[in-house]
Amino acid sequence: MDLDDRLDLLAIDQADRADCAALFARSGDDALVAEVVASITRSMGSFNEIPVGEPTQEPLVWLAAYLRLVPALVEWHREHGIAEAVTRDTLADVGRHVAISRRVTGEFGLQTWRWLGHHYSARLFALGRLQFALQRTSRSVPGMLAPGDWALEAHIPESGPLLPALVDESLNRARAFFAVHFPDRPVTVVTCNSWMLDPFLADRVAATSNVGAFIRRFTPFGESSDGHTDALYFVFRTRDLDRVPTLPRDTSLQRAVLERLDRGESWQIAWGYLRL
Ligand SMILES: CC(C)(COP(=O)(O)OP(=O)(O)OC[C@H]1O[C@@H](n2cnc3c(N)ncnc32)[C@H](O)[C@@H]1OP(=O)(O)O)[C@@H](O)C(=O)NCCC(=O)NCCS
Structure with missing residues:
Protein backbone atom coordinates (compact mmCIF):
# COMPACT_ATOMS: atom_id res chain seq x y z
CA MET A 1 0.00 0.00 0.00
CA ASP A 2 1.66 3.27 -1.05
CA LEU A 3 1.86 6.35 1.11
CA ASP A 4 -0.96 8.26 -0.62
CA ASP A 5 -3.33 5.34 -0.10
CA ARG A 6 -2.41 5.27 3.59
CA LEU A 7 -2.90 9.03 4.00
CA ASP A 8 -6.26 8.81 2.20
CA LEU A 9 -7.41 5.99 4.44
CA LEU A 10 -6.34 7.94 7.54
CA ALA A 11 -8.14 11.05 6.19
CA ILE A 12 -5.00 13.14 6.69
CA ASP A 13 -5.73 16.82 5.93
CA GLN A 14 -3.90 18.53 3.07
CA ALA A 15 -2.16 20.71 5.67
CA ASP A 16 -0.62 17.64 7.33
CA ARG A 17 0.25 15.47 4.32
CA ALA A 18 3.76 16.79 3.61
CA ASP A 19 4.71 16.41 7.28
CA CYS A 20 3.30 12.87 7.31
CA ALA A 21 5.29 12.03 4.17
CA ALA A 22 8.50 13.36 5.76
CA LEU A 23 7.78 11.39 8.93
CA PHE A 24 7.17 8.22 6.92
CA ALA A 25 10.50 8.66 5.10
CA ARG A 26 12.48 9.56 8.23
CA SER A 27 14.78 6.80 9.42
CA GLY A 28 16.56 8.26 12.48
CA ASP A 29 14.25 6.65 15.01
CA ASP A 30 13.51 3.41 13.16
CA ALA A 31 14.37 1.21 16.13
CA LEU A 32 11.93 3.01 18.41
CA VAL A 33 9.19 3.00 15.76
CA ALA A 34 9.75 -0.75 15.35
CA GLU A 35 9.32 -1.21 19.12
CA VAL A 36 6.00 0.64 19.05
CA VAL A 37 4.89 -1.36 16.00
CA ALA A 38 5.77 -4.58 17.85
CA SER A 39 3.94 -3.48 20.98
CA ILE A 40 0.75 -2.64 19.09
CA THR A 41 1.01 -5.83 17.01
CA ARG A 42 1.16 -7.94 20.19
CA SER A 43 -2.02 -6.28 21.42
CA MET A 44 -3.88 -6.47 18.08
CA GLY A 45 -7.00 -8.58 18.43
CA SER A 46 -6.53 -9.17 22.17
CA PHE A 47 -9.25 -6.64 23.05
CA ASN A 48 -6.91 -5.09 25.55
CA GLU A 49 -6.21 -8.33 27.38
CA ILE A 50 -2.67 -7.60 26.18
CA PRO A 51 -2.43 -3.86 26.84
CA VAL A 52 -0.49 -1.73 24.37
CA GLY A 53 2.97 -1.22 25.91
CA GLU A 54 4.61 2.19 25.68
CA PRO A 55 8.30 1.94 24.75
CA THR A 56 8.22 5.73 24.26
CA GLN A 57 5.90 8.66 24.84
CA GLU A 58 7.18 10.58 21.82
CA PRO A 59 4.04 11.43 19.79
CA LEU A 60 5.70 11.43 16.37
CA VAL A 61 7.18 7.98 16.95
CA TRP A 62 3.63 6.77 17.58
CA LEU A 63 2.34 8.51 14.47
CA ALA A 64 5.17 6.95 12.42
CA ALA A 65 4.15 3.55 13.80
CA TYR A 66 0.50 4.24 12.93
CA LEU A 67 1.52 5.04 9.33
CA ARG A 68 3.51 1.79 9.14
CA LEU A 69 0.72 -0.29 10.62
CA VAL A 70 -2.07 0.67 8.20
CA PRO A 71 -1.72 -2.47 5.99
CA ALA A 72 -1.62 -4.80 9.01
CA LEU A 73 -4.74 -3.26 10.53
CA VAL A 74 -6.59 -3.26 7.20
CA GLU A 75 -5.69 -6.94 6.81
CA TRP A 76 -6.91 -7.74 10.34
CA HIS A 77 -10.23 -6.03 9.61
CA ARG A 78 -10.52 -7.86 6.28
CA GLU A 79 -9.83 -11.24 7.90
CA HIS A 80 -12.64 -10.53 10.36
CA GLY A 81 -15.08 -9.62 7.59
CA ILE A 82 -15.32 -5.97 8.58
CA ALA A 83 -16.73 -3.74 5.84
CA GLU A 84 -14.25 -1.41 4.15
CA ALA A 85 -16.42 1.58 5.06
CA VAL A 86 -16.11 0.73 8.77
CA THR A 87 -12.32 0.41 8.43
CA ARG A 88 -12.23 3.76 6.67
CA ASP A 89 -14.45 5.53 9.22
CA THR A 90 -12.45 4.04 12.09
CA LEU A 91 -9.08 5.08 10.67
CA ALA A 92 -10.34 8.57 9.76
CA ASP A 93 -9.91 9.37 13.45
CA VAL A 94 -6.14 9.51 12.85
CA GLY A 95 -6.45 12.45 10.44
CA ARG A 96 -9.02 14.06 12.73
CA HIS A 97 -6.64 13.93 15.69
CA VAL A 98 -3.61 15.12 13.73
CA ALA A 99 -5.75 18.08 12.57
CA ILE A 100 -6.93 18.75 16.14
CA SER A 101 -3.30 18.74 17.28
CA ARG A 102 -2.45 21.37 14.69
CA ARG A 103 -5.49 23.42 15.69
CA VAL A 104 -4.48 23.29 19.37
CA THR A 105 -0.71 23.74 19.12
CA GLY A 106 -0.28 25.38 15.70
CA GLU A 107 2.13 22.59 14.78
CA PHE A 108 2.21 19.15 13.20
CA GLY A 109 1.88 16.50 15.91
CA LEU A 110 -0.35 14.00 17.64
CA GLN A 111 -1.20 15.03 21.19
CA THR A 112 -3.60 12.10 21.54
CA TRP A 113 -1.15 9.37 20.45
CA ARG A 114 -2.29 7.03 23.23
CA TRP A 115 -5.98 7.21 22.25
CA LEU A 116 -5.33 5.80 18.78
CA GLY A 117 -3.86 2.65 20.31
CA HIS A 118 -7.48 1.52 20.78
CA HIS A 119 -8.08 1.66 17.03
CA TYR A 120 -4.81 -0.05 16.11
CA SER A 121 -5.19 -2.84 18.62
CA ALA A 122 -8.39 -3.54 16.64
CA ARG A 123 -10.86 -3.21 19.46
C1 LIG B 1 -20.40 18.10 22.41
C2 LIG B 1 -21.04 17.82 21.06
C3 LIG B 1 -21.29 16.34 20.97
C4 LIG B 1 -22.29 18.67 20.98
O1 LIG B 1 -23.10 18.29 19.91
P1 LIG B 1 -24.33 19.19 19.37
O2 LIG B 1 -25.29 18.25 18.77
O3 LIG B 1 -23.81 20.28 18.54
O4 LIG B 1 -24.92 19.83 20.71
P2 LIG B 1 -26.36 20.51 20.98
O5 LIG B 1 -27.02 20.85 19.68
O6 LIG B 1 -27.09 19.67 21.94
O7 LIG B 1 -25.94 21.86 21.67
C5 LIG B 1 -26.25 22.21 23.00
C6 LIG B 1 -25.61 23.53 23.26
O8 LIG B 1 -24.18 23.39 23.23
C7 LIG B 1 -23.63 24.26 22.23
N1 LIG B 1 -22.49 23.57 21.62
C8 LIG B 1 -22.48 22.35 21.04
N2 LIG B 1 -21.23 22.04 20.64
C9 LIG B 1 -20.46 23.08 20.98
C10 LIG B 1 -19.07 23.34 20.85
N3 LIG B 1 -18.24 22.45 20.27
N4 LIG B 1 -18.59 24.51 21.31
C11 LIG B 1 -19.42 25.40 21.92
N5 LIG B 1 -20.72 25.21 22.08
C12 LIG B 1 -21.24 24.05 21.62
C13 LIG B 1 -24.75 24.53 21.27
O9 LIG B 1 -24.53 25.73 20.58
C14 LIG B 1 -25.94 24.60 22.21
O10 LIG B 1 -25.90 25.84 22.89
P3 LIG B 1 -27.27 26.70 23.25
O11 LIG B 1 -28.01 25.88 24.26
O12 LIG B 1 -26.75 27.97 23.79
O13 LIG B 1 -28.01 26.84 21.96
C15 LIG B 1 -20.10 18.19 19.90
O14 LIG B 1 -19.74 19.51 20.04
C16 LIG B 1 -18.84 17.37 19.87
O15 LIG B 1 -18.74 16.46 19.08
N6 LIG B 1 -17.82 17.70 20.72
C17 LIG B 1 -16.52 17.05 20.79
C18 LIG B 1 -16.52 15.63 21.26
C19 LIG B 1 -16.55 15.40 22.75
O16 LIG B 1 -16.62 16.29 23.58
N7 LIG B 1 -16.49 14.13 23.09
C20 LIG B 1 -16.58 13.71 24.45
C21 LIG B 1 -15.32 13.11 24.84
S1 LIG B 1 -15.39 12.39 26.46
Whole structure:
Protein backbone atom coordinates (compact mmCIF):
# COMPACT_ATOMS: atom_id res chain seq x y z
CA MET A 1 0.00 0.00 0.00
CA ASP A 2 1.66 3.27 -1.05
CA LEU A 3 1.86 6.35 1.11
CA ASP A 4 -0.96 8.26 -0.62
CA ASP A 5 -3.33 5.34 -0.10
CA ARG A 6 -2.41 5.27 3.59
CA LEU A 7 -2.90 9.03 4.00
CA ASP A 8 -6.26 8.81 2.20
CA LEU A 9 -7.41 5.99 4.44
CA LEU A 10 -6.34 7.94 7.54
CA ALA A 11 -8.14 11.05 6.19
CA ILE A 12 -5.00 13.14 6.69
CA ASP A 13 -5.73 16.82 5.93
CA GLN A 14 -3.90 18.53 3.07
CA ALA A 15 -2.16 20.71 5.67
CA ASP A 16 -0.62 17.64 7.33
CA ARG A 17 0.25 15.47 4.32
CA ALA A 18 3.76 16.79 3.61
CA ASP A 19 4.71 16.41 7.28
CA CYS A 20 3.30 12.87 7.31
CA ALA A 21 5.29 12.03 4.17
CA ALA A 22 8.50 13.36 5.76
CA LEU A 23 7.78 11.39 8.93
CA PHE A 24 7.17 8.22 6.92
CA ALA A 25 10.50 8.66 5.10
CA ARG A 26 12.48 9.56 8.23
CA SER A 27 14.78 6.80 9.42
CA GLY A 28 16.56 8.26 12.48
CA ASP A 29 14.25 6.65 15.01
CA ASP A 30 13.51 3.41 13.16
CA ALA A 31 14.37 1.21 16.13
CA LEU A 32 11.93 3.01 18.41
CA VAL A 33 9.19 3.00 15.76
CA ALA A 34 9.75 -0.75 15.35
CA GLU A 35 9.32 -1.21 19.12
CA VAL A 36 6.00 0.64 19.05
CA VAL A 37 4.89 -1.36 16.00
CA ALA A 38 5.77 -4.58 17.85
CA SER A 39 3.94 -3.48 20.98
CA ILE A 40 0.75 -2.64 19.09
CA THR A 41 1.01 -5.83 17.01
CA ARG A 42 1.16 -7.94 20.19
CA SER A 43 -2.02 -6.28 21.42
CA MET A 44 -3.88 -6.47 18.08
CA GLY A 45 -7.00 -8.58 18.43
CA SER A 46 -6.53 -9.17 22.17
CA PHE A 47 -9.25 -6.64 23.05
CA ASN A 48 -6.91 -5.09 25.55
CA GLU A 49 -6.21 -8.33 27.38
CA ILE A 50 -2.67 -7.60 26.18
CA PRO A 51 -2.43 -3.86 26.84
CA VAL A 52 -0.49 -1.73 24.37
CA GLY A 53 2.97 -1.22 25.91
CA GLU A 54 4.61 2.19 25.68
CA PRO A 55 8.30 1.94 24.75
CA THR A 56 8.22 5.73 24.26
CA GLN A 57 5.90 8.66 24.84
CA GLU A 58 7.18 10.58 21.82
CA PRO A 59 4.04 11.43 19.79
CA LEU A 60 5.70 11.43 16.37
CA VAL A 61 7.18 7.98 16.95
CA TRP A 62 3.63 6.77 17.58
CA LEU A 63 2.34 8.51 14.47
CA ALA A 64 5.17 6.95 12.42
CA ALA A 65 4.15 3.55 13.80
CA TYR A 66 0.50 4.24 12.93
CA LEU A 67 1.52 5.04 9.33
CA ARG A 68 3.51 1.79 9.14
CA LEU A 69 0.72 -0.29 10.62
CA VAL A 70 -2.07 0.67 8.20
CA PRO A 71 -1.72 -2.47 5.99
CA ALA A 72 -1.62 -4.80 9.01
CA LEU A 73 -4.74 -3.26 10.53
CA VAL A 74 -6.59 -3.26 7.20
CA GLU A 75 -5.69 -6.94 6.81
CA TRP A 76 -6.91 -7.74 10.34
CA HIS A 77 -10.23 -6.03 9.61
CA ARG A 78 -10.52 -7.86 6.28
CA GLU A 79 -9.83 -11.24 7.90
CA HIS A 80 -12.64 -10.53 10.36
CA GLY A 81 -15.08 -9.62 7.59
CA ILE A 82 -15.32 -5.97 8.58
CA ALA A 83 -16.73 -3.74 5.84
CA GLU A 84 -14.25 -1.41 4.15
CA ALA A 85 -16.42 1.58 5.06
CA VAL A 86 -16.11 0.73 8.77
CA THR A 87 -12.32 0.41 8.43
CA ARG A 88 -12.23 3.76 6.67
CA ASP A 89 -14.45 5.53 9.22
CA THR A 90 -12.45 4.04 12.09
CA LEU A 91 -9.08 5.08 10.67
CA ALA A 92 -10.34 8.57 9.76
CA ASP A 93 -9.91 9.37 13.45
CA VAL A 94 -6.14 9.51 12.85
CA GLY A 95 -6.45 12.45 10.44
CA ARG A 96 -9.02 14.06 12.73
CA HIS A 97 -6.64 13.93 15.69
CA VAL A 98 -3.61 15.12 13.73
CA ALA A 99 -5.75 18.08 12.57
CA ILE A 100 -6.93 18.75 16.14
CA SER A 101 -3.30 18.74 17.28
CA ARG A 102 -2.45 21.37 14.69
CA ARG A 103 -5.49 23.42 15.69
CA VAL A 104 -4.48 23.29 19.37
CA THR A 105 -0.71 23.74 19.12
CA GLY A 106 -0.28 25.38 15.70
CA GLU A 107 2.13 22.59 14.78
CA PHE A 108 2.21 19.15 13.20
CA GLY A 109 1.88 16.50 15.91
CA LEU A 110 -0.35 14.00 17.64
CA GLN A 111 -1.20 15.03 21.19
CA THR A 112 -3.60 12.10 21.54
CA TRP A 113 -1.15 9.37 20.45
CA ARG A 114 -2.29 7.03 23.23
CA TRP A 115 -5.98 7.21 22.25
CA LEU A 116 -5.33 5.80 18.78
CA GLY A 117 -3.86 2.65 20.31
CA HIS A 118 -7.48 1.52 20.78
CA HIS A 119 -8.08 1.66 17.03
CA TYR A 120 -4.81 -0.05 16.11
CA SER A 121 -5.19 -2.84 18.62
CA ALA A 122 -8.39 -3.54 16.64
CA ARG A 123 -10.86 -3.21 19.46
CA LEU A 124 -12.42 0.16 18.58
CA PHE A 125 -14.72 0.67 15.61
CA ALA A 126 -16.53 3.73 14.28
CA LEU A 127 -20.15 2.89 13.52
CA GLY A 128 -21.82 6.06 12.34
CA ARG A 129 -21.80 8.95 14.81
CA LEU A 130 -20.25 6.98 17.71
CA GLN A 131 -17.20 4.83 18.22
CA PHE A 132 -17.36 1.65 20.30
CA ALA A 133 -14.51 -0.11 22.07
CA LEU A 134 -15.03 -3.78 22.89
CA GLN A 135 -13.34 -4.82 26.12
CA ARG A 136 -13.64 -6.74 29.33
CA THR A 137 -15.08 -4.26 31.78
CA SER A 138 -13.60 -3.58 35.19
CA ARG A 139 -16.90 -1.99 36.29
CA SER A 140 -19.90 -3.39 38.01
CA VAL A 141 -23.61 -2.60 37.70
CA PRO A 142 -25.72 -4.84 39.96
CA GLY A 143 -27.68 -7.31 37.85
CA MET A 144 -26.30 -5.91 34.58
CA LEU A 145 -22.54 -6.01 34.49
CA ALA A 146 -19.81 -7.70 36.49
CA PRO A 147 -16.06 -7.12 36.29
CA GLY A 148 -14.66 -9.33 33.52
CA ASP A 149 -17.84 -9.21 31.40
CA TRP A 150 -17.56 -8.04 27.81
CA ALA A 151 -18.95 -4.54 27.31
CA LEU A 152 -18.84 -1.73 24.79
CA GLU A 153 -17.46 1.64 25.75
CA ALA A 154 -19.00 4.45 23.69
CA HIS A 155 -16.90 7.41 22.53
CA ILE A 156 -18.02 10.62 20.85
CA PRO A 157 -15.70 11.92 18.15
CA GLU A 158 -15.78 15.57 17.16
CA SER A 159 -17.80 15.01 14.02
CA GLY A 160 -20.74 17.36 14.08
CA PRO A 161 -24.08 17.43 15.87
CA LEU A 162 -24.97 14.57 18.18
CA LEU A 163 -28.42 14.14 16.64
CA PRO A 164 -30.56 11.57 18.49
CA ALA A 165 -31.41 9.82 15.21
CA LEU A 166 -27.69 9.36 14.50
CA VAL A 167 -27.09 8.01 18.00
CA ASP A 168 -30.01 5.57 17.56
CA GLU A 169 -28.54 4.45 14.26
CA SER A 170 -25.08 3.94 15.82
CA LEU A 171 -26.48 1.86 18.68
CA ASN A 172 -28.50 -0.26 16.25
CA ARG A 173 -25.43 -0.81 14.13
CA ALA A 174 -23.37 -1.73 17.19
CA ARG A 175 -25.91 -4.36 18.24
CA ALA A 176 -25.65 -6.10 14.86
CA PHE A 177 -21.94 -5.49 14.21
CA PHE A 178 -20.54 -6.97 17.41
CA ALA A 179 -22.95 -9.93 17.37
CA VAL A 180 -21.88 -10.81 13.81
CA HIS A 181 -18.14 -10.19 14.06
CA PHE A 182 -17.37 -11.14 17.66
CA PRO A 183 -20.07 -13.61 18.75
CA ASP A 184 -17.68 -15.17 21.28
CA ARG A 185 -17.59 -11.84 23.14
CA PRO A 186 -21.29 -11.15 23.73
CA VAL A 187 -22.24 -7.65 24.80
CA THR A 188 -25.51 -6.36 26.22
CA VAL A 189 -24.34 -3.16 27.88
CA VAL A 190 -22.79 0.06 26.58
CA THR A 191 -20.90 2.19 29.09
CA CYS A 192 -19.75 5.76 28.71
CA ASN A 193 -17.20 7.55 30.87
CA SER A 194 -17.20 11.23 30.09
CA TRP A 195 -17.31 14.81 31.35
CA MET A 196 -20.59 14.98 29.40
CA LEU A 197 -22.15 12.68 32.02
CA ASP A 198 -21.18 14.94 34.93
CA PRO A 199 -24.57 15.83 36.50
CA PHE A 200 -23.48 19.48 36.56
CA LEU A 201 -23.94 19.58 32.78
CA ALA A 202 -27.36 17.90 32.71
CA ASP A 203 -28.84 20.83 34.63
CA ARG A 204 -27.34 23.41 32.31
CA VAL A 205 -28.15 22.27 28.78
CA ALA A 206 -31.70 22.18 27.45
CA ALA A 207 -33.36 18.80 27.99
CA THR A 208 -34.41 18.96 24.35
CA SER A 209 -30.86 19.59 23.05
CA ASN A 210 -28.83 16.85 21.43
CA VAL A 211 -26.46 16.82 24.38
CA GLY A 212 -29.38 16.72 26.84
CA ALA A 213 -30.96 13.79 24.99
CA PHE A 214 -27.64 11.93 24.91
CA ILE A 215 -27.10 12.36 28.66
CA ARG A 216 -30.60 11.05 29.43
CA ARG A 217 -29.97 7.77 27.60
CA PHE A 218 -27.50 6.73 30.29
CA THR A 219 -28.15 5.55 33.83
CA PRO A 220 -25.47 6.86 36.18
CA PHE A 221 -23.40 4.31 38.09
CA GLY A 222 -20.12 3.98 39.96
CA GLU A 223 -17.65 6.53 41.15
CA SER A 224 -16.66 9.47 39.01
CA SER A 225 -13.09 10.75 38.83
CA ASP A 226 -11.58 14.22 38.58
CA GLY A 227 -11.08 15.37 35.01
CA HIS A 228 -10.27 18.93 35.76
CA THR A 229 -9.46 20.23 32.29
CA ASP A 230 -11.28 17.62 30.19
CA ALA A 231 -14.42 19.65 29.59
CA LEU A 232 -12.27 22.67 28.78
CA TYR A 233 -10.27 20.65 26.28
CA PHE A 234 -13.26 19.12 24.51
CA VAL A 235 -15.22 22.36 24.19
CA PHE A 236 -12.40 24.89 23.79
CA ARG A 237 -9.45 22.68 22.79
CA THR A 238 -7.20 24.12 25.47
CA ARG A 239 -6.16 22.90 28.91
CA ASP A 240 -4.82 26.32 29.89
CA LEU A 241 -6.84 27.42 32.93
CA ASP A 242 -5.37 30.93 32.65
CA ARG A 243 -7.49 31.41 29.53
CA VAL A 244 -10.81 30.75 31.34
CA PRO A 245 -11.68 34.44 31.96
CA THR A 246 -11.31 35.36 28.28
CA LEU A 247 -12.95 32.36 26.62
CA PRO A 248 -16.34 32.90 24.88
CA ARG A 249 -19.59 32.29 26.79
CA ASP A 250 -21.93 32.35 23.82
CA THR A 251 -23.51 28.90 24.20
CA SER A 252 -25.00 26.99 27.12
CA LEU A 253 -22.23 24.40 26.80
CA GLN A 254 -19.49 27.01 26.99
CA ARG A 255 -21.16 28.73 29.94
CA ALA A 256 -21.57 25.47 31.83
CA VAL A 257 -17.93 24.47 31.36
CA LEU A 258 -16.61 27.83 32.47
CA GLU A 259 -19.09 28.33 35.33
CA ARG A 260 -17.83 25.20 37.05
CA LEU A 261 -14.22 26.28 36.70
CA ASP A 262 -15.12 29.81 37.91
CA ARG A 263 -16.42 28.16 41.08
CA GLY A 264 -13.08 26.43 41.56
CA GLU A 265 -14.76 23.02 41.15
CA SER A 266 -13.42 20.10 39.19
CA TRP A 267 -15.30 18.57 36.26
CA GLN A 268 -16.08 14.93 36.89
CA ILE A 269 -15.55 12.10 34.46
CA ALA A 270 -18.74 10.22 35.27
CA TRP A 271 -19.98 6.75 34.31
CA GLY A 272 -23.27 5.86 32.72
CA TYR A 273 -24.62 2.71 31.10
CA LEU A 274 -27.42 1.73 28.78
CA ARG A 275 -28.74 -1.65 27.69
CA LEU A 276 -27.87 -2.31 24.06
C1 LIG B 1 -20.40 18.10 22.41
C2 LIG B 1 -21.04 17.82 21.06
C3 LIG B 1 -21.29 16.34 20.97
C4 LIG B 1 -22.29 18.67 20.98
O1 LIG B 1 -23.10 18.29 19.91
P1 LIG B 1 -24.33 19.19 19.37
O2 LIG B 1 -25.29 18.25 18.77
O3 LIG B 1 -23.81 20.28 18.54
O4 LIG B 1 -24.92 19.83 20.71
P2 LIG B 1 -26.36 20.51 20.98
O5 LIG B 1 -27.02 20.85 19.68
O6 LIG B 1 -27.09 19.67 21.94
O7 LIG B 1 -25.94 21.86 21.67
C5 LIG B 1 -26.25 22.21 23.00
C6 LIG B 1 -25.61 23.53 23.26
O8 LIG B 1 -24.18 23.39 23.23
C7 LIG B 1 -23.63 24.26 22.23
N1 LIG B 1 -22.49 23.57 21.62
C8 LIG B 1 -22.48 22.35 21.04
N2 LIG B 1 -21.23 22.04 20.64
C9 LIG B 1 -20.46 23.08 20.98
C10 LIG B 1 -19.07 23.34 20.85
N3 LIG B 1 -18.24 22.45 20.27
N4 LIG B 1 -18.59 24.51 21.31
C11 LIG B 1 -19.42 25.40 21.92
N5 LIG B 1 -20.72 25.21 22.08
C12 LIG B 1 -21.24 24.05 21.62
C13 LIG B 1 -24.75 24.53 21.27
O9 LIG B 1 -24.53 25.73 20.58
C14 LIG B 1 -25.94 24.60 22.21
O10 LIG B 1 -25.90 25.84 22.89
P3 LIG B 1 -27.27 26.70 23.25
O11 LIG B 1 -28.01 25.88 24.26
O12 LIG B 1 -26.75 27.97 23.79
O13 LIG B 1 -28.01 26.84 21.96
C15 LIG B 1 -20.10 18.19 19.90
O14 LIG B 1 -19.74 19.51 20.04
C16 LIG B 1 -18.84 17.37 19.87
O15 LIG B 1 -18.74 16.46 19.08
N6 LIG B 1 -17.82 17.70 20.72
C17 LIG B 1 -16.52 17.05 20.79
C18 LIG B 1 -16.52 15.63 21.26
C19 LIG B 1 -16.55 15.40 22.75
O16 LIG B 1 -16.62 16.29 23.58
N7 LIG B 1 -16.49 14.13 23.09
C20 LIG B 1 -16.58 13.71 24.45
C21 LIG B 1 -15.32 13.11 24.84
S1 LIG B 1 -15.39 12.39 26.46
